[in-house]
Amino acid sequence: MPKPKTIKHVALLFAMQDEALPLIRRLELADKGYLSPPMPMRWYDGAVGRLRVDVIVMGADRRFGIDCIGTQPAAVATQLVLDKLDPDLLINAGTCGGFIKRGGTIGKVYLTGGPFYFHDRRIPLPPFEKYADGGWQLCDVEEWCGALGLEQGAVSSGNSLDMNDDDASRIEAVATVAKDMEAAAIAWVADQHDKPLCAVKAVTDLVDGEHPTHEEFERHLHTASDALSDTLVQFLNHLNEPTP
């Protein structure tokens, strides 16, 4: 899918409050409350110059009281955003696992339009295999990456912070640079609507490194979220510049 020609309005989807707060504070976004009660997604809005910016955070699970990470809240949130806000471009912003063998480092930020894959949907029935894996390419980000000095690459999503051997071989088969828990779910909804989607993902942990993922994730969440917010501000400023 090509880069959208005119972008006057973007919506950013974050899974975790801690990932989103640095950007919400820097842009002084207004807290608009719940996007669609009784669902837990929170809505913030504001602007960068002439660019309207909506931020959606998945919110707290009503039973467990923690951030709604993972694919199903992400898909529901995307549908609600498209119904209620209809932005020109969706941006999935958040953290990810990176890969040393692909140049990943803690705090590195990727900007990518796909491909967005799932690595934990195993359906060995021939017509369903491609559907299970996904592989959506939903935005041409070449010019933006060039202007901002960012790298792109494949994102692979699943509902676990760790991975089993089968997940690992699927992740490897598509040369994944960012392992996350939302992007492919958002991509599926975006694709049904023919809506462009890109992802901006900051590395909290190195999947092929020596440290346990959950420990690295907790240690680097705030550093990575600050790096994410720096890059998002640059990206939003770039989108706000008039195109030649």
Ligand code: ADE
């Ligand atoms: N988010 C941050 N690190 C991650 C990882 N290793 N896997 C999935 N989602 C993540």
